[in-house]
Amino acid sequence: MKAIEVKQLTKRFGTFTAVDHISFEVEPGEIFGFLGANGAGKTTAMRMLCGLSIPTSGEARVAGFDVYRESESIKRNIGYMSQKFSLYGDLKVWENIRLFGGIYGLSKQQLSRKTDELLDILGLEKERNTLVDSLPLGWKQKLSFSVAIIHEPKIVFLDEPTGGVDPVTRRQFWELIYEAAARGITVFVTTHYMDEAEYCNRVSIMVDGKIEALDSPSALKRDFKTTNMNQVFHALARKATRGE
């Protein structure tokens, strides 16, 4: 079974076609980079895949569940993290873990075991009772990612997870992503850092609501006769005609 299966997926708002007949598949355990300029339709597509927005037409299955009829099952089988919203700043570290673990359906025993395990892996034991707002952004992001996969979902969606953090923390974050993928969790990630596109098994690039390219970074670089993903991105995104 594919982790994600999308056929001709489309979303219109009035006369505006935000997502225009996109099709792709994501394999289990794959790190899939979902790239595109601001306004290309990435967020709209991602919301449909997470079961938060009903498509206008087309088909999509996430973790084997249909986005029209089984959105509640999808929500139980995915994790989601975005830089803009992730944790509650005015709750303590352990309270956030408990809250999200509870929402994701973990039992009391699972919760207390998971909390210790997670704090140990992240080196945050001393911060158990710290308010999340007073943690450095990099720690918050790592905690937020770990919480998003606390229920060992089949797929985790990451929406620009690394914006603004320092270069070392950004790399530590990707090591967490690799570990999750190695455990079999499928990773679906958007980013504006083109070096991070290189860490994905495959990437798609959206322009004006359509997927204009989809392949491994090395194949894309070969096709576009360039040595880095930044130039691939520029070559495609400069063709965009619609305003944001």
Place this chain on the structure above:
Amino acid sequence: MGRLNMNNEIHINHITKRYGDVEALRDLSLEIGSGELFGLIGPDGAGKTTLFRILTTLLLADSGSASVCGLDVVKDLKEIRRRVGYMPGRFSLYQDLTVEENLNFFATVFNTTIEENYDLVRDIYSQIEPFKHRRAGKLSGGMKQKLALSCALIHRPDVLFLDEPTTGVDPVSRSEFWDMLDRLKRQGITILVSTPYMDEASRCDRIALVRSGECLSIDTPVGIRASYDRRLYAVRSISMYKLLGDLREFPDTNSCFAFGDAHHLTLRKDGEDVMRRLRDYLKGKGYEDVSLEPIEPSIEDCFMAL
């Protein structure tokens, strides 16, 4: 206006600012010349916003002094406010006013009109003018950024402060934004701009690498790269993630980080002997395809080595 002859310098002398136990700025000093495009490069929490707020007279330092255009940030706050434009990191325009109403508002506050200074903002504003009757709150990220820059420019400031104008913006829009800054710089405006994107450093005349409230290094981008004092190698193979772990376990490795399609490696010692041992070590780990080549450091390499 004889803008080019004016003193549009920024002087920062031993500024310290604390919030409770947190030292946001630690004895920071910096001199920025008239007409310079100067970049503050550093991650979230480095103190960049605090510095902007002190220089724009919105916050008082605990100690130290600073001047903008030869004016003191404490005594001459009113005059400074007339002379500078400020684009805060958080979108701070009126969400329920339209694009045009926002620009008009800022022009009026500074006793001027859109028409009077249209030539300065034309380049940027013309891109959002088709949407001038749309409420600012309904604009996309890239358009909000262009409107905020237009509003910061409409009174023809001598110094422009831009706090992370490109955060969350895609690579194409980011590079277009820097093209706009180039054109403003040519008008003689001094620009202090902050960014967490290391690749934008090369677009500045000079940069300061900042972390935890301190300037770690101040120089031209070329100068900063030239001062990198280790030999740097790019290492590639098919199984990059495994390679990262194996390179870090090599006894003579000083540092190894993923950098897109290659790992950047520095060693504790240099020379043929170490390189031979490294090749043997990787062969022993089963790698047949490893490529290893010396490369020039990027600003990001320099930042990570500090």
